[in-house]
Amino acid sequence: MTGSSTDVVAHGAVKRLLIAIDSSASSTRAAQYVRFMAVSGAEVRLVCVAENPRNIVPLGALTDAELQNARDEIHRDAADALQSAKSVFAGSKIAVQSDVIDLSRHGGSTGNALVDAADEWRADLLVVGARQHHGLLRWIEGTVSEFATTNAPCSILVVPASYEVEIPESPQRILFALDGSPTSLDAMRFGLQFASPGTHLRAIYVIDRAVRLTDLFPIRVLEDAFVEEGKAVLANAAGVLVDLSNPVETGVVSTEPTSDDVSHTIVREALRWRADLVVVGTHGRHGPTRWILGSVAARAARITRTPLLLARP
Template sequence: MTTLSAGGTPSPRIKRILIAVDLSSVSARAAAYVRYLAAPGAQVRVVSVAENPRTLLPLGSLTDAALQTARAELLRDASEAAAHAKEAFANGNGAVEADVIELSRHGGYTANALIDAATEWKADLLVVGARQHRGILRWVEGTVSESVTTQTPCSILVVPASYDAEIPEFPRRILFALDGSPASLDAMQFGLQLATPEAHLRAVYVIDRAVRLTDFVPIHVLEDAFIEEGKTALANAAGVFANLSNHVETGLLRTKPTSDDVPHTIVREAERWHADLVVVGTHGRRGLARWFLGSVAARTARIAQTPLLLARPRPDSSA
């Protein structure tokens, strides 16, 4: 796959892709979504986590023999999941590794095991299929999600269970959510690696009219500041788009005055625009409100109906 940079030239930064799987259809769709995204020469590793039966069942409820049987069954399921996912890449661009992590030996929880695997393997991208309320990737919700988005050293691609559209060979419509920070612009550059020349690209900035700082700053002052920051952010995005041959567009969005927030606005726009992929940064800062410190990305992941790329800044980025 040919990827694009701001200058319209290939700029591969996704060289090592780690895919977390289990036996669910959610994992199968996540693997299918990313199957064609690996550029020639990229390394792909599939990893499945075999949970520790001691953490799944009440302490003392199993004899040693029963415990060993349960551990063997969990290991067998994890191995089967890894093997199935590996088969999905059989006709890909290169060799695919498969590995199983046994929590009974590794210790900790699924989230910790995936973070450690991504760190040790020096992954550029961690891919997960997310059931937002249960299952292997239940860490996508709650406070755990925020620790994952801050502790995982690489970008994360989340394919939600609710995404039931036909999976395209490559994302055809990519939505970039900007917050005016260098980190969000860097996330945009990262996401452009997944864009073919035929892809439609849209960059948006959300004006948060439902802010919670009105006891300190008048609402119209904040909104005016957001509008100015948004115009600058979209001008910077237009500069990135300028040398691309893609169909591109930008837009200012607004939250509802009450009972709304930035994540819901991003998700609504993704659905309205029929996005195949949404790209957000995980360590941006949004002007006075600094709304993009990880919590917005995590909350967006919990409600997303569209594959979501949580892109981290480059190690050498000023962000």
């Protein structure tokens, strides 16, 4: 790394945060998490997507008057959700605006609407709350999750409802998951801007030991290759972190030999180390001695119990 830690932060500072809001406590929790992460002078836009009632009720089941009443109720719920989230930023010096996106006029899906909003507003970060397996914030579930992860023009921060610890003013323990690609180092640099001087930083490389029928090489050969690459990856990470005054550590972790994968290992390590932010790049390299970071990131977003930053290159 060239320059100081402040150079890293200034280079990619997040100034425009788009937060997806619905009527759940999960999205309010997401707003609370980023309340203290937003830097001075940042802009926050709260967006609530109002469903098209025609997509909820079978076509023809509602009269025009009933359809309008349903639309009005959906909009009132959206406005209430936005007001609740907006109160999170009361007293801050952050510029906050809020908008309802009406799918009956916008068209498309909720995922399309969020991606379009992030693109049109030139957001640096899209923030969503999520509760796995129950559809609360449904935007990060199923096809919407895959669509947003693949098509969002900016980095994405997922704040799971299962993250119930007291939210610090800035992350105190940040875990970086690396795969050896330039993208994962870019993700590390991006994530560093959310660190304060006292934040503990840990960079890990995951050795995928899980045996699969599709493996083309003996597992021992793959493990040896992983170990060598892991050493090189963490040496590069140390070079990025060397100028920082923060407490820093690196380590190699492994999946279980069977019935395991890299994304579950990252989630477990985040819990074991008590991380309050995990940073993963959204694109990685593909090969017999590397895991595909893009698919790992999408899978981790569905199961994470720690706020997860999916960082774009």
